[in-house]
Amino acid sequence: MVPKTSFTFYLDWVVCAQFGGFIWAKECGLYDDAGLDVTFVPWCHDGRSVIQKGVDHASGGELCAGSVADNLVVSECATSASARVFGAMLQDTPLVLMSRPSQHISSFNDLRGKRVGMHTDGIRALEIVLTLEGFAMGYLDVHEVGFDLEHLIQGRFDALQGYSMTEPVQLETLGVDVDVLPIRHLRLQPYAQTYVSETTLLSEHQGRFADFLAASNAGWLAVCARPDMTDVVIDLSQRR
Numbered sequence: 001m002v003p004k005t006s007f008t009f010y011l012d013w014v015v016c017a018q019f020g021g022f023i024w025a026k027e028c029g030l031y032d033d034a035g036l037d038v039t040f041v042p043w044c045h046d047g048r049s050v051i052q053k054g055v056d057h058a059s060g061g062e063l064c065a066g067s068v069a070d071n072l073v074v075s076e077c078a079t080s081a082s083a084r085v086f087g088a089m090l091q092d093t094p095l096v097l098m099s100r101p102s103q104h105i106s107s108f109n110d111l112r113g114k115r116v117g118m119h120t121d122g123i124r125a126l127e128i129v130l131t132l133e134g135f136a137m138g139y140l141d142v143h144e145v146g147f148d149l150e151h152l153i154q155g156r157f158d159a160l161q162g163y164s165m166t167e168p169v170q171l172e173t174l175g176v177d178v179d180v181l182p183i184r185h186l187r188l189q190p191y192a193q194t195y196v197s198e199t200t201l202l203s204e205h206q207g208r209f210a211d212f213l214a215a216s217n218a219g220w221l222a223v224c225a226r227p228d229m230t231d232v233v234i235d236l237s238q239r240r
Contacts, residue, residue: 004037005208008057010050010066012193013043017165019067021089025219034211051076051083051196058198063208065197069121073196086202087213089193089220094164095122096180098171103158105181108133117145117157125183126161132185152178 011019022040025031031038043050050066051073057064065086068076073085097116099105105114108130118126123144127137145151145160149167152160153176162168164180171178195213202209 004032004035006062007031007036007038007208007212008041008062008064009038009212010041010053010057010064011043012050012067012069013163013166015040015042017169018094018163018193020165020223021220022216023219024223025215028219028222030215030218031212034215036208036212036215038212049076054196055082055198058201063201063205065195065209065212067193068196070192070194071125072121073194082199083196084199084202085194085196086209087195089195089216091192093182093184093189093192095125095183096162096164096168097126097159097183098152098162098168098178098180099159100152100155101177101179103179105159105179107181108135111135111159112139113141114158115141115143115156117143117151117160119147119161120144122161122183128188129183129185132187149174149176152176 009022013019015023019040022038026038026040041053048056049072050068054064054066067089070085073083077083097105097111103114104110112135116126123142126142130137130140143157145157149160149171151157152171153174159181160167161183162178162180164182168178168180195216197209
């Protein structure tokens, strides 16, 4: 039996539907079939970015990569030549503004005068999209906030930044109805997940990274074909 190659992948959030394709590929043996022993490391707040963790890990010679939002890749790679993107996980932006139906927010025009909670990585994206829509950020009362859904549930904000495949789903399980407004424009898709790894590893192990991408993409195709099974697979992965 040929030994599998160890491959560590750093997630930029907790294990959830956002990474359904990865989890499916692992639990259904797609990585095993590709000769890869893949370990997923959930996000934790330790002061280091996913890119920094991957670069540090790569110094030991082991294969590793991570999931990083494209805007964060651009900002980090601008100051370091040690990491590069080698694929796209999501080819559309899942960035949204969530609001309670009572707020009647269905367009950017409805945000005028509203109190909006945004994460650090979304403020600039919202500003650019609003500019393209002909609005200035000054029309909104924007505040930087963390990942706390109580901001919306308790009415601290009229709208709150979210990720279409995570927070709205979580709120639904809590019995909280929300409307979502995509933060995008025909001329700008401001946010998407990418695969990133250390430059030397990518150069020396192109075949192994291609195998990882192929298995991951197959996992995503399976998830898209069977969305009813996604929660089951993720629950199984979390029990192990």
